[in-house]
Amino acid sequence: xxxxxxxxxxxxAEMILIFLCALVIAQIVLVQWRQRHGRSYNLVxxxxxxxxxxxxxxxxxxxxxxxxxxxxxxxxxxxxxxATRKPLSGRTPRLVYKWFLLIYKLSYAFGVxxxxxxxxxxxxxxxxxxxxxxxxxxxxxxxxxxxxxxxVMGRDFAEICSDYMASTMGFCSDSGMPTxxxxxxxxxxxxxxxxxxxxxxxIENTYQLSCDHVFHEFCIRGWCIVGKKQTCPYCKEKVDLxxxxxxxxxxxxxxxxxxxxxxxxxxxWQPVVIGIVQGINYSLGLE
Numbered sequence: 001x002x003x004x005x006x007x008x009x010x011x012x013a014e015m016i017l018i019f020l021c022a023l024v025i026a027q028i029v030l031v032q033w034r035q036r037h038g039r040s041y042n043l044v045x046x047x048x049x050x051x052x053x054x055x056x057x058x059x060x061x062x063x064x065x066x067x068x069x070x071x072x073x074x075x076x077x078x079x080x081x082x083a084t085r086k087p088l089s090g091r092t093p094r095l096v097y098k099w100f101l102l103i104y105k106l107s108y109a110f111g112v113x114x115x116x117x118x119x120x121x122x123x124x125x126x127x128x129x130x131x132x133x134x135x136x137x138x139x140x141x142x143x144x145x146x147x148x149x150x151x152v153m154g155r156d157f158a159e160i161c162s163d164y165m166a167s168t169m170g171f172c173s174d175s176g177m178p179t180x181x182x183x184x185x186x187x188x189x190x191x192x193x194x195x196x197x198x199x200x201x202x203i204e205n206t207y208q209l210s211c212d213h214v215f216h217e218f219c220i221r222g223w224c225i226v227g228k229k230q231t232c233p234y235c236k237e238k239v240d241l242x243x244x245x246x247x248x249x250x251x252x253x254x255x256x257x258x259x260x261x262x263x264x265x266x267x268x269w270q271p272v273v274i275g276i277v278q279g280i281n282y283s284l285g286l287e
Contacts, residue, residue, distance in 0.1 A: 015286050019277050026273045030265070046156045048268035053149065065146075072150060075099070076157050083161035093165055093219065100158040107151030114144025152264050187215045211237040 034041045050073075057066045079099050082092045117140030120126060126136040205217040211232050220233075231238055 011286055014284075015281055018280055018284075018286075022273055022277045022280070026269065026276070030269060042156065042159070045264060045268045046153075046160075048272070049149075049153055049156065049264065052268065052271055068146070072103075072153070076153075080157060080161060084164045088165060096158070096161045096165065097219070100154050100161075103150055103154035104158075107147040107149075107154060109147070110143045111147030111151065114140045114142070114147060116140075117143065148259075148263050149267065152267065156264075187219050209237070209239060211235050 030041070053065070054069060056062075057069065076099075079096055082089070083096050085092070117136055121133055121136040121140060126133055206214050207217045207220050208214045209220070209232050213232055213234055215233070
């Protein structure tokens with residue numbers, strides 16, 4: 001390898017410079033695109049996240065991932081179909097948030113488990129269980145990849161469903177402006193009544209935001225944490241997530257969501273940037 005690349009130091013330096021410039025320019029373009037046209041950016045990014053792994057899966061014959069990808073796609077497509085129907089069924093918001101909350105918790109569990117397995121393997125703990133380092137490392141990497149990938153996909157689809165349901169229920173338009181008044185005993189997330197305290201009915205926990213709007217606790221948590229919405233579903237006032245997440249263990253879920261948002265760039269756009277760099281190098285005759 002050294003003999004083949006000997007004397008190519010200037011060419012290698014030029015290739016590294018092209019890569020760094022492309023990385024910086026791509027980051028600036030993506031940030032500006034996200035700020036100016038957030039909806040189109042999110043849709044294109046989600047399409048990238050959905051298609052790019054499928055290409056590599058078919059190319060490398062990863063049938064296990066392909067089967068899980070197909071199962072996730074079928075169920076999520078059905079959930080998305082239910083969320084975009086008009087009129088919206090009263091059970092649909094709960095169904096949507098239950099499914100994506102399940103995906104979110106499973107992805108969190110797989111991601112943490114994969115990370116711990118990798119750390120234990122690097123520390124040599126796999127030898128106590130007579131497991132080969134290669135096998136345990138492969139298991140850890142695959143588990144962490146599954147967790148992070150489906151975590152990102154689930155949050156993006158949950159955000160799309162949240163937007164559709166909020167506009168379909170009629171409390172807010174597509175642009176986010178309220179279109180009709182909200183009764184005091186109606187939850188703006190699911191459109192169902194908030195059961196008051198009495199002797200005959202079971203009480204569902206409610207949560208009141210700083211804007212005085214009251215919601216089912218399950219609904220508003222799904223809206224803010226799973227659906228990535230940090231504003232009131234009705235008046236769009238900013239939600240204080242620190243006040244909502246009082247349990248210290250739940251803060252790790254919020255932090256995990258931030259990690260998933262950051263990871264989206266690596267999975268969706270990094271292959272595109274590398275492909276552009278390879279095209280530039282090929283057009284300039286660099287190897």
